[in-house]
Structures are given as C-alpha cells and as structure tokens.
Amino acid sequence: MTDFFAGIDRVEYKGPDSDDPLAFRFYDAKREIMGKTMEDHLRFAVAYWHSFAWPGGDPFGGQTFERPWFHGDPMEAAKLKADVAFEMFSILNAPFFTFHDRDIAPEGDTLQESNDNVSAIADIFERKIEETGTRLLWGTANMFTNRRFMAGASTNPDPEVFAWCAAQVKHCMDVTHRLKGANYVLWGGREGYETLLNTDMGRELDQMGRFLSMVVDYKHKIGFEGAILIEPKPQEPSKHQYDYDVATVFGFLQRFGLEKEVKVNIETGHSVLAGHTFEHEIETANALGIFGSLDANRNDYQSGWDTDQFPNNVPETAVAMYYILKGGGFTTGGFNFDSKLRRQSLDPVDLIAGHIGGMDVIARGLIAAAAMIEDGGWADFVKQRYAGWDKPENQAMLADGADLETIAARVHSEGLDPQPVSGQQERLENWINRFV
Structure with missing residues (x-):
C-alpha cells in the first residue's frame, strides 16, 4: 500500500439523504434496473491518463500537480503509479480502467525499449487485475504526443512513421489481449491536417483505411474477442480531423468494408466540438449499428476547446441514457471517465470526489431514463408521429x-x-x- 490516498476509505452507497461528501448518493452498484444491476448497465472505467499521467497543464500554463511518481527513476515511478491507480480503483470499486501505452510506462530510446517498459507494467497489471477484480475496458496506443507524429500517425507522409505505428499498435494490441481487455481503441489525435497546401488527402485516407484493415486482420489472427473502436473527434489539435464525428466515421468504414468490424467510442466533449449533442452521436451510432463505448465528460460551453470536466448535468445525462437504453445498452463498452480535475484541484481526495460526482450523475441519469422508458410517454408520442407510415x-x-x-x-x-x-x-x- 502507498500513502497517497491515506485516510480515504472505500466509497460506499449511502443514499440520496446522505451528506457524506465521499459517499455515493445514487450509484448503488447492485441495484437492479430493467433487469440488470447499475454496475452492469454503466460499466464505469477510470482513465489512466487524466487521473495519473496529466500534470495539470492547459494551453496557457504548465504543471500544477505534484505527484510522487512525477519524479525519480521512470520505471520505478511507473510502478508506484500503478500501485496508486489500483488503490484508487479499489476505493471507488470501479469495475474497469483504461490506458494509453505511454500513460503506464516511460518511452524508451527505441521502440523495443518502450515496448519492454509497457510489458513490464502489464505484468504488474495482470497480477493486480487478478487480486482486485478491476478489469481492462480498453487499451490504446498514444500516437500523437511524440514529435514524430506531428504530421499524423497512419496518415503521415513519411512511410517510416506508418511502419513505426504498425509496430506500436501491434504491441499495444498484444498487451490489451493479454490483459483480457474488452475493447481496443484507436484515437487518431493527429489523423488530420493543418493545411491543404502540403496535404494529399486522398493518399492519407487510403493509408488510414489500410492501417485500420490491418488492425482488424490482426485482431482475428490473435483471437482477440473484444471490439475495435474508433473515437471520433472533429478538431484539436489537427484543424481538420478525418474522424470528425460518428457519421463521418461510418462513411469511412463503409468505404473500406469495415462497417461490420469496427464500432465507435463516443465522447461527450468531442460531440460538442463537432456541433452535436451527446445524444445525437449516440443515436446516430445506434441507427448505423456501430455503437460501442462512451467517454464520460463535459465541455465548458464558453470555451472553444476540449476541457474534459467531470459530468454534472443530470438532465443532459438522462436524455443520453435514454438513447443508450433504447438502443440496447452496452455489450463490450462502458462509461470511461475521460475527465480531469481542474488545475486548482490539487489534493488526492479531489480525484475521488470527481469520480464520485460523475458516477452519481450518470446513475441519476440511468434512473430517470429507465423511468421514462417504463412510462412510455415519449416513445408513444414518437410512434404516433410516424404512425402514417405503417x-x-x-x-x-x-x-x-x-x-x-x-x-x-x-x-x-x-x-x-x-x-x-x-x-x-x-x-x-x-x-x-x-x-x-
């Protein structure tokens, strides 16, 4: 045990009347709603990057957090970070977690060294998953932070970068498969362009399509039973992203014959940046048959960038949950907290409080959505509106x-x-x- 969360007990459900700031008021994991427990409906996951790797910076300021694993020997720090992470998963009784390869282990001087670092931490994860019962919702490769990716990953004009990405993704898929991940995600943080003046868009789209096809082929080769997910995002950092929104991703998948193989991981904040609501993207994915998983957060509507705040809007969440339930709910996916603290929220307890609040808000949304479905008034109105077509x-x-x-x-x-x-x-x- 570390002392990072010293004095913080396991979070328990205490009901709506509780005034305990570190208790669940609405998320009762074993409560049954529409034939499933809340835990099985929501499949909450803690995101490794924002909770443990993010230093507290924003576009105009640097690090504000001081974490003990930000210093010292990189691999020893990564091991400490893993210990703290699983302590937090246990405090929250979180059923899942998610990671990028570069979140969990330091990048080495060569790809082999980087892969060895990731594998060493995966050994720790494998043991801790067995001990705690917290499972891997999905893994993904970070192909956007290093300067080699400044012109894209699979869409890069340099074929050597494409080859590097293929090797990096292969290893990350191997690790995700070994850890029995429920999904594997591709987030193309720089799969787009800044200016057409130096871009061959047709070539880049072909490269991206071929890369994704190889990912699907490798999934089947190794026997990975989870879903392959693409996470749409319209902009930031690239000005024009090729995976702009759910509909754009579906068109891309159709072009390369992958619409039956790949689904989407939808994020609230990215939906807003695309000019959509979260429920629009969910229902679009349902209608097109590619609904996979969700990243739970929110944006500041007065900011023009992805602020990744913890969800706190119950009415919006309830409507989103309605469409999730209406579409049949999650299979391999879940609610991943791609959410980060504010730069001034410095204390370890703030991490716990942020997740408690987000889990409670989504649980309240689930309760409301289930009640709306049971009442049937909304569905009856929509059915009647289109009754002439029968x-x-x-x-x-x-x-x-x-x-x-x-x-x-x-x-x-x-x-x-x-x-x-x-x-x-x-x-x-x-x-x-x-x-x-």
Missing part, C-alpha cells in the same frame, strides 16, 4: 420498385393535401423534466 399504401412508397410517377399519380387521384401537425417540442421537454 399503412400499406405508404409503406409501398419505400419499397423496391416504387417510382416518382406512381406516387405523383396517387397524389393527384386521391387529392392529397397534407397539413402540418405540431411537433410538441415544449410539451416533450416538460414531460422529460418530470423525471429529472
């Missing part, structure tokens, strides 16, 4: 063989004169507020 003569307009001439003839022969019907948005908004 009539055989209207279904025929969408069937194979339907044509404009036949439809036009029907309009004239029946004297159709459609009149607008109220969408009742305000009444629906009021209805939702009854549950949150």
